Structures are given as C-alpha cells and as structure tokens.
Amino acid sequence: MNQENGNKDRIDVDIRVEDSGPAEAADRPAPKEVSTFRLVATLAVAGALAGLLIVMVNLHTKPIIDKYKAEQLKLAVYEVLPGVEHYDTWYLVDGKLSLTLPAGAKESEYKRIYIGRDKDGNAHGVAISRGESGFQDVIMVIFGLDPSTHKLTGMKILDSKETPGLGDKIYKDEAYVSQFFDGPLTPLVPVKAGAGKGEPNEVDTITGATISSKAVIGIINHALEEWKPVLDQGIPKSPASAQAEVAE
Secondary structure, three states: OHHHHHHHHHHHHHHHHHHHHHHHHHHOOOOOOOOHHHHHHHHHHHHHHHHHHHHHHHHHHHHHHHHHHHHHHHHHHHHHOOOOOEEEEEEEEOOEEEOOOOOOOOHHHOOEEEEEEOOOOOEEEEEEEEEEEOOOOEEEEEEEEEOOOOEEEEEEEEEOOOOOOOOOHHHHOHHHHHHHHOOOEOOOEEEOOOOOOOOOOEEEOOOOOHHHHHHHHHHHHHHHHHHHHHHOOOOOOOHHHHHHHHHO
C-alpha cells in the first residue's frame, strides 16, 4: 500500500511540474521587434557624424599639409638650381608666361615654372615640375634646366610611392641622383648601367628598378617637350628689372 501511495505522489508531482511549464512561458515578455526604419535611421546618423568628423579633420589638416608642401617645393627649387639667390613663379597663360593669373582663376589649374635669379636679377636656369605614372604610382619630379646650354642642373623626387627597396632607389641611390646634377645634355637617353657609350645625354638606369628609373627620365623629357615652345620665346626678365625699365 505504501508503495502505491508513493507512486501516486510521484505521478502527482510530475503532473504538476509538467503543467507549470506553459504557465511560466506565458508570463515571459515577447521579444520586441526592431523596425527597419529605426535601423536605417541609426546607420544614417552614424554615417553623417563620421562624414562630418572627416570633413572637420580635413579642414584642420589641409592648411598644415599645404604649407608643408610649399616649404618642400621651395627647398627643392633651390636644390635643383644651385647657386641662385631667389626665384619667381611664372604661370602658363594662353601659351605665354605670366606673373599673374586671370581674374577668378584657380592657381591649381595652371602649369608653372620657377625662374632662378642671381642677386642682380639675371636668370640662372628654370625649374620645372611634372608627374607621371611609374611602376607603382605617380612619380612627381622637379628638375633644373639651363635653357642656354640645354643641360640639366639637378633633379629631385617630390613625391613617390614606388616599391620600398627597389623603386625608391630613384631618390635613395646617390649614384643615380647625382647624374642629374652633372649637367647631362637634354633630351636624356636611358642606358643600362655600365653599357653607355659616353654620350653627354646618357643616364644610367638602376639595376632592379629599371622601370622606375626610366620613368623619371621619361618625365623630364616629356616636360621639356611641352615647355620647349615657351622657353624658346626667351626667359622673362625679373619683375624688379621690368619695373625699373618702365620707371625710366
């Protein structure tokens, strides 16, 4: 008898436990559904804030970057035009050199050259910058030229993202860079290192960085082709000299 009562108690307990499950489930709060509109709105606000932050950072850093680039350009002009006392910037406007731009014109839209002067204002070479594709990305070059002899006076890489250890030798390899300061005659002719014939316009390329080193030579030659008709018109006198003649 006791065993039967015990079994009955266990059955009652089991029934009560099983019956309690649905009741507890009914008491649980149903999960809330997040609307698609709310998700889209949240993402839009986050994107707008991120965009605003980028704009603010750019507005703050751009003047600093532009100032740094201007300072580096100034140093580069003096480097590729050794011995000049100062230089003036001339813009290419309607096929002619001009010290000023048309009213409302953006400076970035006009090509320019830099004319080096001695202390008396006499021209001592011009510096020209140009960028073209190299092996990895655009290579920006500035070089000095003596228009009276058609010889280079120097070269400097202003910007390059060529492969480290290979293409970056165009500005790290002193033997390569020094050739442009030795007065090679233009137009330049690239030759394999040690395979030249001793011609005055030969420039040895860099073993392991042939494409990049040839690209620099090509950039210089293309710039000279573009500016030759302008330079053939003669180098303008310094602004101070021109003003003095007008005053007389």
